[in-house]
Amino acid sequence: MTEDPTLLTAQVPPPVRDWPALDLAGPEEFDPVLAELMREGPLTRIRLPHGEGWAWLATRYDDVKAITNDPRFGRAEVTRRQVTRLAPHFKPRPGSLAFADQPDHNRLRKPVAGAFTVGAMKRLRPRAQELLDELVDGVVRDGPPTDLIERVLEPFPIAVVSEVMGVAAEDRERVHSWTRQIISTSGGAEAADRAKNGMYAWITDTIRARADSTGQDVYSLLGAAVGRGEISEEEAVGLAGPLQIGGEAVTHNCGQMLFLTLTRPELRERLREPAARGPVLDELLRHIPHRTSVGLARIALEDVELHGHRISAGDPVYVSYLAANRDPAVFPDPDSVDPDRDPNPHMAFGNGPHYCTGAVLARLQTELLVGTLLDRLPGLRLAVPSDEVVWRRRTMIRGPQNLPVTW
Template sequence: MSHRNAHEPLPDPVPLTGCPYKSDPYPLYEQMREAGPVHRVLFPSGVQAWLVTGYDAAHTALNDDRLGKNHDRGNDRWRARASIMPEPQHSQLQVHLLHQDPPKHTHMRRFVTDAFTPRRIDSLRPRFQELADALVDALPEHGPADLVTGFAAHFPFQVLAEVIGLPRQLAARFDRDWGKVVQPVGPTDPGRPRYEARLHGLQSYIAAVVTHKREHGDDDLLSRLVAARDRRELSQEELDSMIFQLLVAGQEPVTNQITTALIALFRNPDQLARLRDNPDLLPGAVEELLRYDSAFELTTWRFFDKDSDLHGTRVPGGDSVIVSLCAANRDPRRFPAPDTLDFDRSPNPHLAFGHGIHFCPGAALARAELQLALGTLLARLPGLRPALADEDIEWIPAVLGRGTNHLPVGYDRRL
């Protein structure tokens, strides 16, 4: 959708589909923000939902305790079309933190927060730097190279394994393709058998992780979760779901955020040069790159338990409400010149990690990973530049996320 038709009335529902939308959703988000904070939207799966687009409206919705996340709150109309996992996997893998409300959410979240404190992440930074350098060491001495398959697809998972205590031999067996189970396909889709195979592969892997940790427990997050299950503080389904969430949410969004950040830098070569010459800018630059193009584009579902008012729009109980973090992060009422990449932007209260009780517990880890990844690539690959035209970037078709599976680059040499 281009700026040319910005004054035409929006369709109802607004379709969130197609290549122009995935490659650049921001013109559509601008149009939606100007027309009002809440719009009915249509996803490729056929699910209709209510999308919140402005910063203030998003901030309020993320803190609205009328909006719950448990799938049991969804109505039959949502359930008929929602691309959620089939049974029994839905009950076994979908009872993680993102789908819980207090007090259950509060109880479960306290098991993971200690592993991701800023102090602990800082203490691990030298190890993360070693991992980043080893991946760059393996790139060709001179370009071209693919920074997804050569770096971004591996670095976040290697870091995650260190943080949660996933042993090396098990980490090596993880198939990144399993992460696609968060992009489910309907029962009649020809890709359904492959999707179910991914689910079974991931479940077997989680079972192997639990068995290993039960036999070789240590003072790490995975061991503590298994011990909590054995003390009956977590159910088996909650344990499996939390490991599922750590493995999938702890990797793919960071992989994608590295790619969206690099693409933003390639589109703003003056800022890329400035960051390469001034590594001290990295913490602020990462915050601005998170705001400018967040890899976690939309939040997961929320539901009212009865018909409710949402910023002047009547939303039926059990319909899904979704917040567009990307649209909120480009709201000119909150961020002056929002389409400009400005590393000196301050304050920068972006919503890339959400807000409220579901604020991403891994935010400190993601920030450290992004700073180390971008700092290492810019320092060690002088002349770093894209090796494909901007319009040839293939954006992943995921509904909630932004990123690409291939990012060919050139550089003068590897330092």
């Protein structure tokens, strides 16, 4: 990543571009501001709606991969700064993996790692399929039309994440109402704070109640780890929150995937072939812009030279996985959906130490949802014209608000 420092004298820092929060619709609508920033160069500067100052933005695949693996860019310092950001509210908690640098990151991840391994997901798969079949049975029984978001895409990830986390059935709807408010950008900081306070108080009580548990659910694993003194209670609570919220992303990501599939007959037919599902889903993960703007910043811990510019120690830096997944140097004809794309080293679940903890779980749920719905609802199609599907607004995770279908 280091370049000849003599080149730096000729480089003028790129202008700071304002990047407003845009209400974008379907999965075909790529953020026009991000597209412009990608054209301007591999390293630009941005100012987001909240926080203070500006930040560097890297959009090329190789740079995103390098920065996310480079210990010279840390997350912990972000918690002590009001970095320019999309979210109106920002109160990270101790223990959050998202803001942990090494060696704390490995220490914090260790207690829950066993709940998200490939082996654990294989053991979970029959139970997850059972939960999904119960939901689809209800849809088949009631007949068309139906709203897939309400009937399947929302309750299924909640149920599966609740199984993994160890949420009692009577608490699931309450927990979901909190997570839904937390990821929304509507309602403002006050509403999000109320939801966070409610959810984290419940998580604290749940972890305390399982201090002596030998269970393999996440809350039991965390309670036992606190009891052994491996992590603090505060850290355990900070760990659990983002994992609990993760089910929301599956709902909306799968909603976008199914919308695209149901508006492209050729994709729908390819996904009906079991052997083709994995590659097609990977291509949809790469192609669909699942989030608004960018995620979490890093802070340069020392001066770093990149593309003739000096990123000074203390500068905030963002990477865009959405942009990296459209880099033509890695993905030929990146704006098209190519079900036969091979190789497809997309970064839809992130990269480096902060690669999504629940990636294997999310992939399992996605495969089950798409496969089961296409297999059990023959002729599945939208029940309304595609331009009448209502999309979520003022939110960090994009997706349809409803998905009316018939079959």
